[in-house]
Amino acid sequence: MTQADFDFLRTLLHLRSGLSLSLEKRYLVESRLGILCRRRGISGLDALVRRLRLDNDRELEGAVVEAMTTNETLFFRDRMPFDMFRDVILPEKLAANVAKRSLRIWCAAVSSGQEAYSLAMILDEIAPRLAGWKIEIVGTDISAEILERARAGLYSQFEVQRGLPIQLLLKYFKQEGDKWRIAERIRGMVDLKLHNLLESSEHLGQFDVIFCRNVLIYFDVPTKARVMAALSQRLAPDGAFILGAAETVIGITTTIVPDKQHRGLYRDGRSSRGQAPNFGFAFDRPKSLVESGSHI
Known part of the structure; x- marks a missing residue:
């Protein structure tokens, strides 16, 4: 993933969800969105970013946000x-x-x-x-x-x-x-x-x-x-x-x-x-x- 693609994804995630990703989180983006690409039959992160840039696909944007959202929780957490x-x-x-x-x-x-x-x-x-x-x-x-x-x-x-x-x-x-x-x-x-x-x-x-x-x-x-x-x-x-x-x-x-x-x-x-x-x-x-x- 190029720096330009990473910066685009960081901006997209911040605008859509408020998620603020530091430069050190690049590996996390590659890991989670790589799984999303495989599930959807997208050839790679560069292809994913091209679709996001050109298609104005709100559903795909939402899927990217969901993939990057942390859903850690448990019953009676922290008591x-x-x-x-x-x-x-x-x-x-x-x-x-x-x-x-x-x-x-x-x-x-x-x-x-x-x-x-x-x-x-x-x-x-x-x-x-x-x-x-x-x-x-x-x-x-x-x-x-x-x-x-x-x-x-x-x-x-x-x-x-x-x-x-x-x-x-x-x-x-x-x-x-x-x-x-x-x-x-x-x-x-x-x-x-x-x-x-x-x-x-x-x-x-x-x-x-x-x-x-x-x-x-x-x-x-x-x-x-x-x-x-x-x-x-x-x-x-x-x-x-x-x-x-x-x-x-x-x-x-x-x-x-x-x-x-x-x-x-x-x-x-x-x-x-x-x-x-x-x-x-x-x-x-x-x-x-x-x-x-x-x-x-």
Whole structure:
């Protein structure tokens, strides 16, 4: 692959997905797009770039973006955000929203669905307390292919071994051959939509909770600021925002600010709150979610 072709692909990927590739990532581009070429019967990367330059093929552009997008995820990834959702955010939102009895959650860059389904299982564990509530979990991703995998809810033995407590595996999954399919009622709790974080998200509405974890690390600073500005518009004034453990808003935006009490939790900076309100409301942890050493 020539330097000119690499530069063209870097620009294309940045414009279409926000992905910022350093010069050191050339090997990754050659590897992943080489696989794409073989799958599509394209003779090589030079032929791929020629088609992209001349044909204005949006479908092929989308396939290139999908090939380069990292879809690493697992159930209850990093654990702490899910404990915080259950122990801090849920009691807060259930008290604050008691009049309208609704809760909307957005999982941005949902990948193959494990994050959204993890939240759905937490909510299902306290289902009796949510009687009469309208609960919405919206999961979005730029990749149509990965969303189809998420909708199927079918995971390998390796995937269910990563972070999923065995109690929840036995309760919410059914074995199909050498794979495991998550229960239909859990899949039904999650609305999966195709969405590019660089595009307007106004049509998605407003959310009480937004998970956008391990996404910003792939963007340059101007793109991070652009995405965070758009996401902050979708967060309710008293909402909760969760980033990845290696991500920060410092130097990027002031519209989302760290919560003063809980590490990894962020608030709407425009409301000048910066900390969680104390509603005096809490509930016991579901045992199956907190027992240590219970992973398979």
